[in-house]
Amino acid sequence: MTGTDRKGMFEIRFHGRGGQGVVLASTVLASAFFKEGKFVQAFPSFGAERRGAPVIAYTRVSGQEICIRFGIYHPDCVIVLDPSLTKQRDITSGLKEGHWIIMNTDKNPEDYPSLNIYRVATIDANSIARKYGLGSPSMPIINTTILGAFPKVTQRVSIDSILDAIRENSPSKPEENAQAALDAYGKVTF
Numbered sequence: 001m002t003g004t005d006r007k008g009m010f011e012i013r014f015h016g017r018g019g020q021g022v023v024l025a026s027t028v029l030a031s032a033f034f035k036e037g038k039f040v041q042a043f044p045s046f047g048a049e050r051r052g053a054p055v056i057a058y059t060r061v062s063g064q065e066i067c068i069r070f071g072i073y074h075p076d077c078v079i080v081l082d083p084s085l086t087k088q089r090d091i092t093s094g095l096k097e098g099h100w101i102i103m104n105t106d107k108n109p110e111d112y113p114s115l116n117i118y119r120v121a122t123i124d125a126n127s128i129a130r131k132y133g134l135g136s137p138s139m140p141i142i143n144t145t146i147l148g149a150f151p152k153v154t155q156r157v158s159i160d161s162i163l164d165a166i167r168e169n170s171p172s173k174p175e176e177n178a179q180a181a182l183d184a185y186g187k188v189t190f
Contacts, residue, residue, distance in 0.1 A: 008062055008063050008064065009060060009061065009062040009066070010060075010061045010062070010076050010077070010156060011058070011059070011060050011061075011072040011074070011075045011076050011077075012026070012029065012058065012059040012060075012061075012072070012075060012076065012077045012078070012079060013056060013057075013058055013072050013075040013077075013078050013079070013095075014026050014055075014056065014057040014058070014059070014078075014079045014080075014081065015054070015055075015056055015078065015079070015080045015081065015082070015085050015091050016054075016055050016057075016080070016081030016082050016085070016143075017052050017053065017054060017055060017081070017082050017085070018052055018053045018054075018055050019052060019139070020055070020081045020082065020141065020142065020143060021081075021141055021142075021143030021144070022044070022055045022056070022057045022081060022143065023042075023044040023055065023057045024143050024144075024169065024171075025057065025079070025081070025143035025144065025146065025147060026042040026043070026044070026057035026058060026059045027042045027169060028143075028144060028147060028162075028165045028166055028169045028170075029042070029059045029147055029150065029157075029162075029165070030042035030059045030061070031165035031168065031169055032147075032157050032158075032161040032162045032164070032165040033059075033061045033156075033157050033161070035161045035164060035165060036157060036158065036161050038061050038062065038063060039061070039062045039063070039064060039065050039066050040059065040060065040061050040062075040066070041058070041059070041060040041066050041069075042057070042058065042059045042060075043057065043058055044056070044057045044058075045057065045058070045071055054085060054088070056071075058071060058072045058075075060072065061156070072094075073093075073094045074094040074095075074096060075094060075095055075096075075099070076096060076099050076100070077099060077100040077101075077102065077150075077154060078091055078092065078095055078100070078101045078102070079101075079102045079103075079146060079150070080101065080102070080103040080104060081104050081125075081142055081143065081146060082104065083103055083104060083105040083107075086103075086112075092115065092118065095118060097117050097118065098117070098118065098119060099118060099119065100118065100119045100120075100121060100153055100154060101115060101118050101119070101120050101121070102121045102122075102123070102146065102149050102150060102153055102188070103120065103121070103122050103123075104122075104123060104124070104125040104126060104142055104146050105122050105123075105124065106122075106124040106126070106127070107122055108122060108189055109121060109122050109189060109190055119190065120190065121149060121153040121188050121189065121190035122188070122189050122190070123145075123146060123148075123149045123184050123187060123188040123189070124187070125140075125142035125145040125146045125149075125180075125184060126140045126142055128142075128145050128180050128183050128184055128187070129141055129142045129145045129180055131180070131183070132145075132173070132176040132177070132179055132180040132183075133173070133176060134173060134176060134177060134180055144166045144170060144177040144178070144180060144181050145177075145180040145181055145183070145184050146184060147162050147166065147181050147184075148162060148180065148181030148182055148183065148184030148185040148188075149184045149185065149188035150162065151185065152185050152186075152188050153188060153190055159181075159182065159185050162181055162185075163178045163181060163182060166178045166181055
């Protein structure tokens with residue numbers, strides 16, 4: 001597939017840790033786009049398969065059939081579920097200048113001056129997930145929560161499609177997961 005064949009494709013890379021639901025997040029996001037008539041792919045990339053180990057997942061979206069099958073090396077958006085990964089990995093690897101990083105953190109976008117060539121959005125998904133009883137107080141599950149920030153920041157998919165996909169794909173507490181995402185939609189800072 002040549003570069004011209006990729007026109008109109010939007011690629012998202014998720015960074016998180018095992019147990020945070022990174023793979024489910026990429027699948028739910030793909031489902032939301034699919035609801036809007038897009039062609040999608042969602043797939044993980046595992047290293048050491050254990051709880052807490054770094055995990056990467058991908059979502060690829062296009063208005064036409066997607067025929068490529070490989071990792072996303074030049075994403076249009078990066079979603080970071082665990083901000084400690086910014087110290088261990090180059091989460092920006094291949095990210096296009098001026099494109100989005102959506103990060104789960106209680107900090108503000110301007111608190112990341114080293115990322116100033118990108119557009120940074122922050123959301124305290126941990127506190128929102130705790131509010132809705134998602135996961136435990138010490139280990140909140142924020143995968144669906146952070147997805148609420150995505151439509152507000154990128155304007156690529158509607159919040160309604162995100163909420164529908166969350167309700168359909170959440171293994172437990174579908175309504176609480178949807179409400180957490182809606183809360184994130186209203187609280188994301190960028």
